[in-house]
Amino acid sequence: MRQAGRYLPEYRRVRARAGSFLDLCYTPELAVEVTLQPIRRYAFDAAILFSDILVVPDALGVPVSFIEGRGPVLEPVRRSEDIERLQPARLAEHLDPVYRTVAMLADALPEPVALIGFAGAPWTLAAYVVEGESTRDFAMTRRMARTEPDLFARLIDLLSDATIAHLSAQIEAGAQAVQLFDSWAGILPETEFERWCVLPLKTIARTLHERHPEVPVIVFPRGAGFGYRRFADERSIAALGLDPTVPLEDARRMLGHRCLQGNLDPVALLAGGQAMFDEIDRIVRTLSGTPFVFNLGHGVMPETDPDHVAALVERVREPAASRTRDG
């Protein structure tokens, strides 16, 4: 929610000056500018790096392009030869502009504003590189995971290592917290969830926690449902992001001893008004008493009125006592 995006006119102006979407991610001056936009407009307590989870496959040598109205399109990685062709050695140099962006932001951000770096989780990155685009049910990826588990594990391991390298470099450049987005965790069947979602996320979190114990690692396994429970006692994970489908009472019960983050429905933000205030109040009320970061349960929708975000921020910051049903 703290990331700039198409809902902001100032973002759209900068976006129009960059060539492609990835050019924007790889041009430090522009990426810094758009990262700072929501901070200037809303005085957020934290800035999240402007980037994309697909810079990692792009850096590994999988050509990625973003096509208006269709989303990302990638050269699919499906066979053993495709995996062998990936170039982990290229990562640091290819993503150097991202790390320069992080360093410039660490200098530019006013004091109490924290800088959050991020990356995609291996399962979600694998889903994109295997399908070659965002499909409805990622059937090809789920099929490869079941029918060629050793081959798929090689892809997941390679993406895990790349993700560790990418997040470590962001931390070394000045990121004060990092978040892992497993956007497609929710499509994994019960018996595949541990191997392809939980284990890679824990491996990454543990490695980062060992290297940088002072940097909180936030994990967002979107749509995990009952699977959230499997992260309940992992101490290398500092906070868990909740999506809007998780009932908050269940989240409290399963994870009330952990720091939670979420989970306003972006559609409630789009709608605005009293319905939005009611949802905000319910979240704050239910999760007050647990360590908690107010956030959306998914990204801001492009059609969202920027004034709704301002109203949200004001509402969340109101002392609980003055928060009444009539807003």
Place this chain on the structure above:
Amino acid sequence: MRQAGRYLPEYRRVRARAGSFLDLCYTPELAVEVTLQPIRRYAFDAAILFSDILVVPDALGVPVSFIEGRGPVLEPVRRSEDIERLQPARLAEHLDPVYRTVAMLADALPEPVALIGFAGAPWTLAAYVVEGESTRDFAMTRRMARTEPDLFARLIDLLSDATIAHLSAQIEAGAQAVQLFDSWAGILPETEFERWCVLPLKTIARTLHERHPEVPVIVFPRGAGFGYRRFADERSIAALGLDPTVPLEDARRMLGHRCLQGNLDPVALLAGGQAMFDEIDRIVRTLSGTPFVFNLGHGVMPETDPDHVAALVERVREPAASRTRDG
């Protein structure tokens, strides 16, 4: 899982003779033939009508076509005028070929084989008619439900009434059980789940149960996760279908007193072999002792080897005692 589909060569031969996919659904001789194919091949204990959930919008006057490689495409219903243009009075006549198919099947099926009719749930039908196609996140539908709840409720109510009429007519023609598919239940946020998924399904189930108390109503709210709990004590629902993401231990805990149906991952069926047997055994073992119908957690994937289905049926029918790890 008991429905014919592209994985069967005999289905593909009949499909090639019909013009469009909907022509196949609306030609009783052909629809009867493909409904019977899996019964002949596998001696299933039940036949599910060959049809599609989108025959209901089609009957209401929303033009539907099925485009190879893209899925269903519909004339979108988004404004008040679009809803007013829907023609519930057309339903019975337009869907008469479906009811003739049911009647012919009721005559044709050998004695112990039950005939199951079905329909889409209002939320899922609304998702298709609002978007006009199957999108990744049905954002337009979720937006309409939040920002124009009264208008959206009119659409849901109209679809609920049409679904009741459609299922009643199937029962009157000879269906011995009916199933409601809420394929997109899983995208509803916590606070919207009750209104758009649970209430319409309960309304339909109660009405059908009053009219036809002898006919079991099966409800499949795919991806409902924690939301399955909300159906736990609804007596008008005879059985609940589980998708492959629900941990079976949670299903037992929440719903162990109800008849459950599911939940083999269709990708495990596609993969076949020992991994498939292990999954089958786990499901049978965990749910034995509760009333239970073995089924897939979603449809058979088109690339599935028909021999895998035969191996599945044999495995499920094996007495538990002879089911060993080495298959």
